[in-house]
Amino acid sequence: MNSYDANTTLHAYASQSLFLDASTWEMTKRPYHRSLRPQALGPVDLNAPLTADAFMNYEALAAQRILTTVYEQDMVLLPKSPYDNWRQDFDLFYSPEARKLAGMVRQDLERYVFGYLEETVEVSSGWTREAFLDFLSTKTARTGDVPRWAKTIQGSRDRVRAAKMWLVQFAPDFLSEASPMLKNVLGNYGPIQSEWFKVIIDEYGYGVHEKKHSTLFERTLESVDLDSELHYYWQYYLASALAANNFFHYLGSEHRNFFRYAGALVMTESTLVEFCEHACDVLNDVFDNQCDVEYFSEHCHIDQHHGRMAREKICLALIDHYGEAIIPDMVWGMLAYERLMDDFDEQFAIQIEWMDTQEDMFSLHKQIAPKVLADDSVPVADLDEHFNELSNSHCHNGDELCHIEAGEMYFFSGLDSQLILGPGDGVVIRNRRQHGADILSDSCQYKIYTIGDVAAWQ
Numbered sequence: 001m002n003s004y005d006a007n008t009t010l011h012a013y014a015s016q017s018l019f020l021d022a023s024t025w026e027m028t029k030r031p032y033h034r035s036l037r038p039q040a041l042g043p044v045d046l047n048a049p050l051t052a053d054a055f056m057n058y059e060a061l062a063a064q065r066i067l068t069t070v071y072e073q074d075m076v077l078l079p080k081s082p083y084d085n086w087r088q089d090f091d092l093f094y095s096p097e098a099r100k101l102a103g104m105v106r107q108d109l110e111r112y113v114f115g116y117l118e119e120t121v122e123v124s125s126g127w128t129r130e131a132f133l134d135f136l137s138t139k140t141a142r143t144g145d146v147p148r149w150a151k152t153i154q155g156s157r158d159r160v161r162a163a164k165m166w167l168v169q170f171a172p173d174f175l176s177e178a179s180p181m182l183k184n185v186l187g188n189y190g191p192i193q194s195e196w197f198k199v200i201i202d203e204y205g206y207g208v209h210e211k212k213h214s215t216l217f218e219r220t221l222e223s224v225d226l227d228s229e230l231h232y233y234w235q236y237y238l239a240s241a242l243a244a245n246n247f248f249h250y251l252g253s254e255h256r257n258f259f260r261y262a263g264a265l266v267m268t269e270s271t272l273v274e275f276c277e278h279a280c281d282v283l284n285d286v287f288d289n290q291c292d293v294e295y296f297s298e299h300c301h302i303d304q305h306h307g308r309m310a311r312e313k314i315c316l317a318l319i320d321h322y323g324e325a326i327i328p329d330m331v332w333g334m335l336a337y338e339r340l341m342d343d344f345d346e347q348f349a350i351q352i353e354w355m356d357t358q359e360d361m362f363s364l365h366k367q368i369a370p371k372v373l374a375d376d377s378v379p380v381a382d383l384d385e386h387f388n389e390l391s392n393s394h395c396h397n398g399d400e401l402c403h404i405e406a407g408e409m410y411f412f413s414g415l416d417s418q419l420i421l422g423p424g425d426g427v428v429i430r431n432r433r434q435h436g437a438d439i440l441s442d443s444c445q446y447k448i449y450t451i452g453d454v455a456a457w458q
């Protein structure tokens with residue numbers, strides 16, 4: 001009898017042909033192809049869940065990408081533009097073998113990436129209906145503050161690029177918006193089920209495709225010359241963005257989390273109004289009123305209703321029917337969601353800084369390379385790659401120094417962010433920052449030095 005080994009199964013899953021490295025930054029053969037980098041899954045040990053401080057480590061990025069793919073095999077995805085042999089990819093994506101592996105590994109992946117929330121999101125006991133209402137109003141009240149992500153975009157050296165990168169981070173969620181909610185429609189739980197369904201009907205544009213929220217978001221993307229096909233920008237998603245999307249699929253896939261989902265739902269529907277007002281302002285400003293912001297303006301309107309529905313017709317109705325003992329679960333859902341969104345904003349800010357300071361990272365290499373190259377104790381990898389060998393986007397947990405010996409490299413560090421590196425050039429690669437490389441010459445010889453913390457070399 002075969003015994004199940006989580007890591008072996010994970011590797012088998014990621015090694016399917018659809019998930020091998022891409023040879024272009026943007027995905028071709030959408031929506032089925034997405035690189036899961038099976039060759040670099042070594043650090044992922046599903047038996048040792050990630051700790052709270054590791055959510056941006058390479059292991060987290062790798063696991064969140066796989067988990068997104070696992071969830072998407074539960075949804076129907078068809079290519080917007082059918083390509084040659086798309087049917088073959090469709091058959092592979094939904095094959096019994098792929099589905100079987102996905103089913104085997106899903107819960108271990110969820111525990112791996114979200115397990116730390118169980119320890120770090122603390123909820124006190126003794127909740128009453130009244131205390132919950134108070135808590136909800138403090139958490140969802142208008143703040144009047146300019147959100148961090150808005151400051152990040154407005155403060156960027158390249159505001160248009162930053163705003164586009166921000167939109168891209170929402171694509172995994174908004175292009176199949178409300179799909180995780182559908183997981184809580186099946187079953188039989190009385191009138192609250194129909195209230196839940198009403199929210200979904202709006203999200204799905206009550207059957208009018210032009211009004212479906214995902215369609216509105218496609219138009220937003222297209223209006224600023226971004227591609228609206230699912231996962232065209234697969235290589236650009238940060239682990240923190242994938243986590244925010246996967247979290248709702250996790251809550252919806254495991255029905256023990258139903259009350260937690262209700263809490264997360266009331267939080268998202270209630271806070272989205274102010275969020276979307278800021279989004280309209282920032283996008284109108286940055287794109288000079290050329291961005292189609294209807295996705296956001298529609299939410300300014302509809303989520304006033306959804307916030308109220310989620311509060312009164314779902315959360316309070318659940319408490320009234322099933323008792324105050326369910327409140328801690330709802331509070332947990334609210335706090336976990338809040339934490340993931342704080343992480344989302346903070347990591348977006350760090351990513352934009354990384355993209356904005358590429359020239360500085362180029363100069364920093366020049367400054368520290370003599371010292372690093374002269375130090376025999378620094379671990380180094382010697383690489384020799386051929387034309388168009390694409391290192392698909394990834395990150396490292398410590399700082400690294402890339403140094404080119406011969407040939408030419410295209411160093412990728414996010415949407416429209418790159419350096420061209422020739423012999424003697426290089427770049428400091430900051431820890432946990434997304435990057436990749438393409439070889440522009442017939443071949444390229446370069447070295448990667450694991451320098452730990454760049455500050456120690458300055």
Ligand SMILES: [Fe+2]
Nearest residue numbers: 177203213299
């Ligand atoms: Fe929506």
Ligand SMILES: [Fe+2]
Nearest residue numbers: 269302303306
């Ligand atoms: Fe909504």
Ligand SMILES: [Fe+2]
Nearest residue numbers: 394395396435
């Ligand atoms: Fe790298």
